[in-house]
Amino acid sequence: xxKTLLAIRLRAEFARLTGxxxxxxxxxxVAGKAGFAALxxxxxxxxVYLFYNVFHALAVPxxxxxxxxxxxxxxxxxxxxxxxxxxxxxxxxxxxxAKDNDLLFSMPISPSAILGSRMAALYxxxxxxxxxxxxxxxxxxxxxxxLTGAGIAAFVLGLLLLxxxxxxxxxxxxxxxxxxxxxxxxxxxxxxxxxxxxxAVYFLVFSRMQQYLQWIAENAxxxxxxxxxSLYPFYQFGLAMQGDAEALGLFALCAAAPFAVVYRLLAASxxxxxxxxxxxxxxxxxxxxxxxxSPDRALLRRESARFFASSAYFLNGGLGTIFLLAAxxxxxxxxxxxxxLTSAGLGLRAFLPALLCLAISLAAGMNTITASxxxxxxxxxxxxxxxPVSGWQVLRSKLRLHVLFxxxxxxLAGLSAALTLRLPLGxxxxxxxxxxxxxxxxxxxGLLFNLRFPRLDWINETAAVKQGASLLLTLLVDAGxxxxxxxxxxxxxxxxxxxxxxxxxxxxxxxAAVLALRRSLRGRGAARFAEIC
Amino acid sequence: MLSxxxxxxxxxxxxxxxxxxxxxxxxxxxxxxxHNGAGKTTTLKACxxxxxxxxxxxxxxxxxxxxxxxxxxxxxxxxxxxxDLYEFLSGIRYLxxxxxxxxxxxxxxRERIRKYADLFELTxxxxxxxxxxxxxxxxxxxxxxxxxxxxxxxxMDEPFVGLDPIASHQFKTVxxxxxxxxxxxxxxxxxxxxxxxxxxxxxxxxxxxxxxSGTMEEVRGDASLEEVFLELEEDRNV
Numbered sequence: 001x002x003k004t005l006l007a008i009r010l011r012a013e014f015a016r017l018t019g020x021x022x023x024x025x026x027x028x029x030v031a032g033k034a035g036f037a038a039l040x041x042x043x044x045x046x047x048v049y050l051f052y053n054v055f056h057a058l059a060v061p062x063x064x065x066x067x068x069x070x071x072x073x074x075x076x077x078x079x080x081x082x083x084x085x086x087x088x089x090x091x092x093x094x095x096x097x098a099k100d101n102d103l104l105f106s107m108p109i110s111p112s113a114i115l116g117s118r119m120a121a122l123y124x125x126x127x128x129x130x131x132x133x134x135x136x137x138x139x140x141x142x143x144x145x146x147l148t149g150a151g152i153a154a155f156v157l158g159l160l161l162l163x164x165x166x167x168x169x170x171x172x173x174x175x176x177x178x179x180x181x182x183x184x185x186x187x188x189x190x191x192x193x194x195x196x197x198x199x200a201v202y203f204l205v206f207s208r209m210q211q212y213l214q215w216i217a218e219n220a221x222x223x224x225x226x227x228x229x230s231l232y233p234f235y236q237f238g239l240a241m242q243g244d245a246e247a248l249g250l251f252a253l254c255a256a257a258p259f260a261v262v263y264r265l266l267a268a269s270x271x272x273x274x275x276x277x278x279x280x281x282x283x284x285x286x287x288x289x290x291x292x293x294s295p296d297r298a299l300l301r302r303e304s305a306r307f308f309a310s311s312a313y314f315l316n317g318g319l320g321t322i323f324l325l326a327a328x329x330x331x332x333x334x335x336x337x338x339x340x341l342t343s344a345g346l347g348l349r350a351f352l353p354a355l356l357c358l359a360i361s362l363a364a365g366m367n368t369i370t371a372s373x374x375x376x377x378x379x380x381x382x383x384x385x386x387x388p389v390s391g392w393q394v395l396r397s398k399l400r401l402h403v404l405f406x407x408x409x410x411x412l413a414g415l416s417a418a419l420t421l422r423l424p425l426g427x428x429x430x431x432x433x434x435x436x437x438x439x440x441x442x443x444x445x446g447l448l449f450n451l452r453f454p455r456l457d458w459i460n461e462t463a464a465v466k467q468g469a470s471l472l473l474t475l476l477v478d479a480g481x482x483x484x485x486x487x488x489x490x491x492x493x494x495x496x497x498x499x500x501x502x503x504x505x506x507x508x509x510x511x512a513a514v515l516a517l518r519r520s521l522r523g524r525g526a527a528r529f530a531e532i533c
Numbered sequence: 534m535l536s537x538x539x540x541x542x543x544x545x546x547x548x549x550x551x552x553x554x555x556x557x558x559x560x561x562x563x564x565x566x567x568h569n570g571a572g573k574t575t576t577l578k579a580c581x582x583x584x585x586x587x588x589x590x591x592x593x594x595x596x597x598x599x600x601x602x603x604x605x606x607x608x609x610x611x612x613x614x615x616x617d618l619y620e621f622l623s624g625i626r627y628l629x630x631x632x633x634x635x636x637x638x639x640x641x642x643r644e645r646i647r648k649y650a651d652l653f654e655l656t657x658x659x660x661x662x663x664x665x666x667x668x669x670x671x672x673x674x675x676x677x678x679x680x681x682x683x684x685x686x687x688x689m690d691e692p693f694v695g696l697d698p699i700a701s702h703q704f705k706t707v708x709x710x711x712x713x714x715x716x717x718x719x720x721x722x723x724x725x726x727x728x729x730x731x732x733x734x735x736x737x738x739x740x741x742x743x744x745x746s747g748t749m750e751e752v753r754g755d756a757s758l759e760e761v762f763l764e765l766e767e768d769r770n771v
Contacts, residue, residue: 292642
């Protein structure tokens with residue numbers, strides 16, 4: 001039974017990632033599977049490259065200082081941290097908010113088999129994340145400080161045991177997150193705040209990686225003392241990797257014992273967890289006079305309610321706005337750096353408005369709200385189609401949400417840069433208008449693709465906002481347009497006109513494209529929307 | 534009120550509805566009966582403009598659903614077999630959204646929400662998100678939203694599924710009242726007793742084709758509706 005449950009769980013995870021299991025006619029073909037495998041390999045390759053470079057920079061100073069164990073302890077800590085971050089939300093969903101509890105508990109299956117299959121799938125998740133750090137870390141030390149035979153045995157055991165430690169922490173954090181979310185009326189807020197906080201930390205660490213590495217190299221002895229005191233399991237892990245058998249035993253104990261306790265607690269309370277419905281406190285309805293809205297405004301409000309209620313939709317469709325707002329702040333905070341860059345005599349001044357338009361447009365193009373807005377209708381598509389509103393009214397509300405959420409942030413980023421650089425009025429206007437028009441264009445492109453490739457049969461909305469041809473094509477085209485314009489200028493038009501003039505030409509072309517696409521959406525787009533069912 | 538003429542709708546090679554013709558006059562309550570997959574839902578969806586169709590014509594209040602869909606939809610309401618509503622909204626925000634789209638004035642919508650939410654015992658839950666509703670509560674909300682703009686035509690697919698006995702009883706009374714005010718109702722059901730007791734007319738569909746249509750008395754004669762239906766089904770299997 002355990003094997004069957006595990007196979008189902010893994011198949012579900014695979015389907016969630018790849019979109020397999022859809023209607024047969026839409027199922028991913030061989031080329032699609034190969035493409036997906038290539039994408040996964042590419043992502044894994046990026047991680048491996050990143051961690052190899054990090055540990056390559058650490059290997060010489062740490063091994064040189066005789067702190068080889070600290071090198072491995074840091075690798076273990078980073079691997080565990082990555083595994084926790086990548087597993088915590090899955091643990092929350094699969095252990096505490098599973099949708100198939102009623103079905104499974106009504107069948108002759110023991111709770112331990114149910115829990116075991118879920119934990120095994122989560123362990124697999126942790127294992128992959130751990131391997132993505134430990135393998136490049138192992139390879140980076142290989143040159144000057146190869147692992148001994150005992151070290152290799154410890155590496156293999158560490159690779160198997162470290163995910164247990166991460167899984168234990170992920171289970172506890174998942175439980176905490178589920179508890180908090182269950183008492184909140186706006187559950188998506190927790191996910192949004194946590195994800196944005198994670199992204200902020202990620203970008204901060206990534207941008208200061210060189211400084212951190214240098215700091216670790218310079219303060220290795222102090223860090224070693226702290227790790228020994230505060231991160232005992234990783235200290236033992238580090239020692240174990242040096243071939244210390246006793247340390248390996250202690251590390252195994254540190255990883256397995258907490259896991260066994262958590263597993264036992266979960267096994268004892270699984271039925272209670274599955275049947276408990278803590279929920280948020282009931283909101284009592286009090287009649288009050290609300291605002292009467294026009295159908296168009298009601299549709300826009302519906303779109304925005306859906307967008308802000310779903311953390312997956314918000315984070316995948318609206319991340320560009322977060323970057324744009326961050327850019328607007330950075331342009332002010334790092335004013336000196338920006339000014340120094342432009343006055344460094346690199347000839348940047350003449351290209352500045354064009355370059356800023358390009359950068360801001362690329363960030364605005366990351367917003368893909370419309371590219372999944374039709375798919376997000378899902379099973380509720382019947383509702384809007386049964387209402388006395390035209391297809392164009394529905395599509396327009398989707399465009400409006402995209403533009404209202406993106407264009408002001410894009411214009412703000414442009415104005416912030418223009419103010420910092422004290423650009424003349426004409427260039428300031430260009431920086432405010434260009435990204436806004438580009439936003440309208442990308443909104444229309446996204447909607448056009450989603451009308452052509454809607455995905456309505458999703459069970460989890462993540463499938464609608466993360467996967468599908470419409471999203472991929474929109475992202476490619478959104479990034480491709482500014483890059484193509486920049487490339488065309490650099491290769492062909494550089495001597496014929498100034499960068500500012502070319503930017504103005506691009507603006508005019510974009511405005512024409514916006515009008516043409518709007519016309520197409522109003523006619524053929526609305527007709528296509530009527531056909532979708 | 535509702536006129537369906539020679540409606541044909543195919544899914545690929547298969548004809549889901551084949552040359553179906555039916556009329557429902559104002560004040561009539563018509564049950565639509567048929568086995569699973571007979572074409573009931575397809576017909577209802579085509580009537581309310583959700584599903585495009587290849588042949589035939591559907592008019593509501595004399596207006597074509599093909600050429601004047603918005604005017605048609607303004608006159609009617611549809612309740613599907615599975616109340617998939619906007620789970621990201623609360624009950625009251627959903628009702629206000631529907632009222633906004635149908636341009637129901639402030640005072641009228643307040644009165645109707647109060648009336649129907651009290652009737653279906655949903656008032657206390659209106660501030661809750663729809664995602665926290667049970668199937669029955671969603672069905673009640675779908676019913677209330679359908680009644681908000683006082684439709685002239687109500688199209689429903691298995692409307693009693695999920696409703697508790699009290700809500701079912703109240704809803705039957707509301708349906709009758711709507712028809713007494715000159716409205717028309719066309720709904721599918723598998724509960725033949727309900728159809729027999731509640732409806733003026735009945736239409737039976739089989740394999741996409743309308744096999745019987747008429748007043749309840751005409752269709753059942755001296756037999757029960759169940760006997761008539763089973764007899765027709767036996768004919769089909771022969």
